[in-house]
Amino acid sequence: MNSSLNSFLVSGAFLVSISSIAQKDSRPNILYIMADDHATQAISIYGGQLGKILPTPNIDRIRKEGAVLQDCFCTNSISTPSRAAILTGQYSQKNGVYTLNDKLDPSRPNLAKDLQAAGYQTAMIGKWHLGTEPTGFDWYSVLPEQGKYYNPQFIEKGSYVSGDFDQTQKKTIEGHVTDVTTDLSLEWLTKRNKEKPFFLMCHFKAPHRSWEPAERFKQLLNDVVIPEPANLLETYESRGECIQNMKMSLENLNSRDLKQPIPSDMSRDKKRKWAYQIYLKDYLRCVAGIDESVGQILKYLDDNHLTENTIIIYTSDQGFFLGEHGWFDKRMMMDESIRMPFLIRYPKEIKKQQRNSSIVLNIDFAPTLLDYADVNKPHEMQGKSFRSLLRGESVARWRDAMYYRYWMNDDGDHHVPAHYGIRTKEFKLIYFYNESLGKSGTGSRSLSPVWELYDLRKDPHEMRNIYFDVKYKTVVSKLKIKLKKLREKYQDKE
Numbered sequence: 001m002n003s004s005l006n007s008f009l010v011s012g013a014f015l016v017s018i019s020s021i022a023q024k025d026s027r028p029n030i031l032y033i034m035a036d037d038h039a040t041q042a043i044s045i046y047g048g049q050l051g052k053i054l055p056t057p058n059i060d061r062i063r064k065e066g067a068v069l070q071d072c073f074c075t076n077s078i079s080t081p082s083r084a085a086i087l088t089g090q091y092s093q094k095n096g097v098y099t100l101n102d103k104l105d106p107s108r109p110n111l112a113k114d115l116q117a118a119g120y121q122t123a124m125i126g127k128w129h130l131g132t133e134p135t136g137f138d139w140y141s142v143l144p145e146q147g148k149y150y151n152p153q154f155i156e157k158g159s160y161v162s163g164d165f166d167q168t169q170k171k172t173i174e175g176h177v178t179d180v181t182t183d184l185s186l187e188w189l190t191k192r193n194k195e196k197p198f199f200l201m202c203h204f205k206a207p208h209r210s211w212e213p214a215e216r217f218k219q220l221l222n223d224v225v226i227p228e229p230a231n232l233l234e235t236y237e238s239r240g241e242c243i244q245n246m247k248m249s250l251e252n253l254n255s256r257d258l259k260q261p262i263p264s265d266m267s268r269d270k271k272r273k274w275a276y277q278i279y280l281k282d283y284l285r286c287v288a289g290i291d292e293s294v295g296q297i298l299k300y301l302d303d304n305h306l307t308e309n310t311i312i313i314y315t316s317d318q319g320f321f322l323g324e325h326g327w328f329d330k331r332m333m334m335d336e337s338i339r340m341p342f343l344i345r346y347p348k349e350i351k352k353q354q355r356n357s358s359i360v361l362n363i364d365f366a367p368t369l370l371d372y373a374d375v376n377k378p379h380e381m382q383g384k385s386f387r388s389l390l391r392g393e394s395v396a397r398w399r400d401a402m403y404y405r406y407w408m409n410d411d412g413d414h415h416v417p418a419h420y421g422i423r424t425k426e427f428k429l430i431y432f433y434n435e436s437l438g439k440s441g442t443g444s445r446s447l448s449p450v451w452e453l454y455d456l457r458k459d460p461h462e463m464r465n466i467y468f469d470v471k472y473k474t475v476v477s478k479l480k481i482k483l484k485k486l487r488e489k490y491q492d493k494e
């Protein structure tokens, strides 16, 4: 060894250089992008007919270079409860957020707090919708309540002192909410402390009702006839009274939703078809804005050499009916409503162009992200990490069924009945118990309970309730036993 190298090795310079390498945290950054009400039917990689009308190349890129989950479901298909389940890794009955009117207790443990404690720099930008101050975030800039589409207001970290969080001092930012959310996210990424790995939740408001696109997308699809789902004109006669009484069919959309007066002289079917075209075009125009923004965010990562060591996720707080069964909105346990898009890119572990069909739930997101960050799953989380599934490994005893529950019995607008049920790969058994159970924001309507069973292999669009078909008697008994076990497992006693 020459003497100058020898003296370098024993000098402090060498020690400093070793320790600065060791200090550099190589754990992956996490960029969690979530839209509001973006259904898989409107993402081209999921293969539906709408994806051909409005391709989503930027969102699809995440899967082109990563994986897509085919059967990712939310446990309660409505915003506030789904967001609470994502952050806490728990069902509504465990985290206390059952309905749109409940607020997340800020003192509860959550994913952001766990990542922050583990050395991540954390931020939350966009739609929050949990009613109390976001906790666990070094920075937040969030929409009050649902937020506005044009010139939205934001509540920034530091401005909240006490009282009703959503009423706190707000800052108005000009522009369309999708663009503003993107700009705020890129600004935070630029200014962040680059020594630490980051966890950014970028939550878009679009394409939520009332589907208001940015000016530059307003003429998009003008000359296109949007293909209709086969069951657009469903009549519900074979369904229970509680479903017949719902107000979620497209003919119930109002002039604010459709941005024009509603003709009074149209038959039900004609009105539904007419409303469908207007509704879908505005919805897809909002999706075009999201896809463009995802492209901008991915470009930022590319340009800043962050793409390889960042886990990128694209999802939505729940699914949405895009005219299937004649409906808009979500809430119901039908697949269009409970299925969440989930695309993930992390080339260090996830091979390109994967499609995984295991049943994954929103309560699994927090345990999975903690797993990637090398943090042990906190005991209170009910979900499971699906990191191994994404690596392509087969996981022994992965769930073969999911438990779902929607607690809002008749919200006074959509009139969807409270229900719970079980979904396996083959069947779905639903119990519309139709009671409010004193939950906040639910009505006092009381209709007869109804059971429904669907054979998803023969009837993927859930059109034929076969609960009373004797051929399925054994299936029903077995599913009821399984449902009871899941209710026990997830501590649902009500």
Ligand code: SGN
Pocket (backbone or CB within 6 Å): 036, 037, 078, 079, 080, 100, 129, 146, 208, 209, 210, 329, 330
């Ligand atoms: C608003 C919408 C509803 C929607 C809820 C919940 N009405 O109240 O149609 O179901 O939000 O949506 S609107 O006319 O005010 O837009 S969620 O995604 O936040 O759960």
Ligand code: CA
Pocket (backbone or CB within 6 Å): 036, 037, 078, 079, 208, 317, 318
């Ligand atoms: Ca939503």
